[in-house]
Amino acid sequence: MERVVFLRWFRILALATGYFLSARILFLLPNEVGSSVWPPTGLSLATVLLFGEELWPGVLLGAWLVAMSSGLGPLASLIISLGSTLGNRVAVLTVGRYLKLNCALCRFGDVAALIVGGAFVSTLIPATVGEICILITGHGSLITELPFNAHRMPLDWFLWWLRDMMSVLVFTPVILVWSVPPRRRLQIRTMHSAALILLGIFSVLLVFDHLPGLSFLGPMRAYLLFPLFSLIAFRFGPRGTASLAFFVTIVGVLSTIYQRGPFLGHGLLESLMNLQVFIGILTITGLLMTAVISERRELEEKVSFLAEASRVLSLPGELSERFQTLMELCVPLLADWCWIDLVNEGHHVERIALSHSDRRMAELACRIRSGLPLQLDTPGGVHEVIRTGKSVLLNEVKEQDIVQIARELQVGDEAWQVGVRSVMITPISVRDKCLGALTFLSAQSGRKYSGDDLNFANELAGRVSGILKQAQLLREARVANRAKDDFLAALSHELRTPLNVILGWVQILRQEKLSEAETKSALDTLERNAAIQVNLINDLLDVSRIVAGKFRLDRKPLELSTVVRNAVDSHQMLAAQKRIELQLLSNVSGHVLADEYRLQQLMGNLITNAIKFTPEGGRVSVWVESERCRHRILVQDTGQGIEEQFLPIVFEAFRQEGGGASRSHGGLGLGLSIVRHIARLHGGEVTAQSEGKNRGSTFTLNLPGLMVRGMGTDHEGSLHHMIESDKAPESIHPGTLDGTRILLVDDSPDILFLVNHWLTLGGGKVSQARSADEALQLLKMRVFDVLLSDIGMPGVDGYQLIRKIRALPPSQGGNIPAAAITAYAREEEEKKALEAGFQLHIPKPIGGIALIQSVLKLRNLAGTAGDHPPKWFSDRQLSSL
Structure with a gap:
């Protein structure tokens, strides 16, 4: 002080x-x-x-x-x-x-x-x-x-x-x-500049009669100084113009005192007044002209600088090297001292690049910078800009400010040696998040930053932000690419494992004669591994629907306790295989407006996940709590728990704790992602809590309740009654279909054989067609109760076939109930099939019992349709009514 x-x-x-x-x-x-x-x-x-x-x-x-x-x-x-x-x-x-x-x-x-x-x-x-x-x-x-x-x-x-x-x-x-110091240095060492300076001196002496030759022009010779000022302004800028005005004033005053020059009047006072008025006009004109020229040059330099900055930032190599080159470009055009700070992964401020016009001062600046705190919550300066995302302009740094800085940083007289005069700090933001700051300091140049300088600094910070965004996107792309590779490896593993089991048992069944018990065990194994594949494919399709924004719900009033009880009961066998106790502790009655199929899927994923990560002898508990118009379902296990760092991403797709080739649990990491999406579509939310490794975990599903009056009334009129009266058979019995006449269309001999076997076993009368044309011929020759057709067939596909059938009169089968049995299982393909004229969309693979249930539904629809094709429903809509 x-x-x-x-x-x-x-x-x-x-x-x-x-x-x-x-x-x-x-x-x-x-x-x-x-x-x-x-x-x-x-x-x-x-x-x-x-x-x-x-x-x-x-x-x-x-x-x-x-x-x-x-x-x-x-x-x-x-x-x-x-x-x-x-x-x-x-x-x-x-x-x-x-x-x-x-x-x-x-x-x-x-x-x-x-x-x-x-x-x-x-x-x-x-x-x-x-x-x-x-x-x-x-x-x-x-x-x-x-x-x-x-x-x-x-x-x-x-x-x-x-x-x-x-x-x-x-x-x-x-x-x-x-x-x-000027932004552009005076070029006085070149011959052109030296000649122009000599011309200026010679012209001023000539105008004021110190050299012979122009006295005959009288007062008009003074105007020769205007083009001289123009030349000086273009060549030397403000320094040249101001110096020339000063030189003209000194020479003019001395000349006028000695009765020389073009401004002589009646007495010395009048002569000096004439001189001063002329010099005033000349100086004002020269300074304004110089300012306009300088602004134009500055604009050109800024445009050129931004282009060069963009080129430097786009060069290959490490970001720190490119930023250092950029800082060196900024000195001395924009600052005497500048640097870039970025927030690292530890949320500390880290100096990435620094440049100073004087190397010795750069070393001093680095020493001072080493005393600055790294914590992001430090008040003031760069830290404040990073926290708020707002630029700071300090037009003039007072000596008191320098004293305060020296005291805070404990750097003593070193702060005075830097000699900061003006400061600009601009934020570097990517995706509305401030990742760092760009700092410019004026020191020995004495330059004071203005609003225009700050705007230019913000433009430069925007270029830096663009490069950081590109680096961030590249980093995310690499992470996504690694995640894709990991996912494809996991997918290959999850698909090949059940396929290997299926192929192995098929070979055993073909080559060896097994006992009845061994054969039953083999068939159970085949069925279980086929179901695993179906579940994997369904999960992949659900994720693709979620990504495409085509995940739809068919909501209706449901009794929540029934859904929860069914989910627990359907997983008892899976829990028993691992000797895990699966218990329903409390099941409070309540109603929700939900898609029954998707809600069952949500509960199934939560319970399956709990069983998967719970060791043998463990326990999985499910209970329901209700409070006013909200319902809370909790699934708690005594399993391996969830690490703290994994909790925030536990619901992200393709995420599995302990993923990789050494992981101890199968699956693709899609179940919980699907759970969260289904919960949000229902207006709810799902959360996960865990006290850490081997401490178990609790998943909580919150759903909005529904006040329902008169539950149990008819939801869909006669159609609901018709579907409820047609329960799915528990096994295939001869006579179930009671001679239903079925036209089966598929270009695959294996599918024709398999479906024909199931339908015939159930008592149906099946006619087979290998193409759409053959199916149309059979319709003209016979009467059928139900049509089952594939979609992907050569020539005329299933969509074209059903359109041609719907164009026929009823007497030729134009209103026959039809189902599309296809491997095209996405929702948009289901919608396309129903719009084309099918009543049901049945994705492959399908079992014999489900197939017979679908035929029964179609047959009942035929009984209510009259002369018009019956109303179409997806298989999931019908099964949920």
Whole structure:
């Protein structure tokens, strides 16, 4: 803190000294020079803009000393010095604080602000206050040094305002632009630049008659300076223009004093006024022109820089290397010091790349950075930007801020060596999540960042975000690709294992004569492994429906206790095989609006999952709780439990704890994903809890309840009664079909043989057709009660066949009940079959009992249809009624 106070007072005294000395030098020249040129005003404004508003006492002290040395009393000197200080404060507040002046003067807005706020407006105050003070005290004019004359006061006021205004226009810009490094360095070592500088010097001397040749042009020769200013502006930018204006002012004033140049009038004062008005117009034109040119160049550089940044970021290699190259591009175009911070997997802030215009300062910056905290919850700075996702612009870093930073980081004087002047921090966001920040610091260049700079920094951060998004997508694609490979390996294993069992037992049955008990065991094994394959395929189809958004429900009022009891009862045999106790602890009555088939599937998956991961001798408990209009079903096991890190992803598809070739449990990891989707479609949710490994787990299903009155009434009229009266046979008995005439259409001889065997065994009369054309011929020759047809057949497929049949009159079988028996099992294919004219869609594989049940349903439909094809239903819809 002592260092800050010392520096502040040192600068205040230095400013006061410079103010006083520059004024005293003018007193050595003719009085008229001080009346038209007053460097202290421009010098003091530039100093305060560069080093801070707190230097205003230096202006007050310097102006008071000058006034005192002019013969004014202490009070009058204080009033005049207060006017000068007030004018300086107005200029600083307007131009510096509110308009955020960039000292490089490379933007049109900066130059316009300096001209209007600094030169035209603020200088009105000291002139007005000074003349009022002279009027009150009766002192002689401070401008012309003539005795007091009230009639001459307007002229004195104008001269006072003009000299201050010209001081701001000439001296302030040249100090500002040479105090900060330019974005584009002056190219003075080339022959073209050297020739242009010599041309400028030669032209100025020629205009002011220091060289012969142009005196015959009279005052018009002064306009030769305008094209010169244009050339300087294009070549050298703000530094060249401000320096040329300063040089013209010095040469012009000295020449006019010695009666040279194109602005000579009646007396020295008038000549200097003519000169100053011309220089003012010339300077304003040159500075504005330079600002427009600089802005155009800056825009071109930014576009070029963004293109180069995109090229660098798209290069092959590690991200850290590309980011380091990008940071090196940013210095010194955008900053003296810049870096990229990213949040790592441990949620700590990690420095990825850093660059500094000075290598020694870069090492110092790295040492300072090593003291910064890594925790993301650290207040302020980069951490705050990452947490909030909002950019930060600190236009000017005060010395107090540096002291505070040094104290917090415990880096001592090293913070002063960095010399930060202005800061920008922009977030790097991907998919609405902030992953890091891009930081730009201005130090030795003295550059103050503006809103335009922040917009450009945000644009650059957007390019970085795009690369991070690409890297994230690539990483996710690789993870997904590995997951796909793991899934395909698991799928191959899960499909090949039952196939191997099936093929093995078929070979045994074919080659060996087994006892009746062995044969029964073999058939049970074949049936069990075939069922395993069917379940795997059904799960895959359900997942594809979920992904495609085509998972549909056929909801109706259900008694929840019945569904739960049926699910528990149907899994008792599976639990008994592992000597697991499966118990229904409590089954509270309640109603839900649900798809019975899908709800049974949901419960079955939960119970099967619990049994799978529970060792022999364990226990699986199921109970139902009801509270108001919500029902909660809990499935609890005493199995291996779920690791804490796996709990958040336990319901994701293709996820299995301990997956891979060494996993101890089979399956594809689809069951729980299907459970969650079914639960959400019913307006519920399913959650999992576990206290850890070998501590068991509990799955909780929450479902909305349903207030139902009159349960047990007819849901679908006569159709419901008809279906309920036709119970599925427990086994195939001769006579079940009672001579039902069936037309069976399939291009596969094996399917024809198998289905014909089941239907004949059940008492049906079957006619077989190997193609659609053959089926149409049989329909013309005979009368059938039911049509069973495949879909995928060569030539005319099943869809075309049923459309042709529906086009026939009833006497030729146009209204025959029909079922599609097909391996096309997706919902869209079911819908397509029903729309084509089938009444049932039966996916393969299908057992004999289910096949006979479907034929019975179709036969009953035929009895209610009359002359029109009966209403169509999917097999799942019919079975659920």
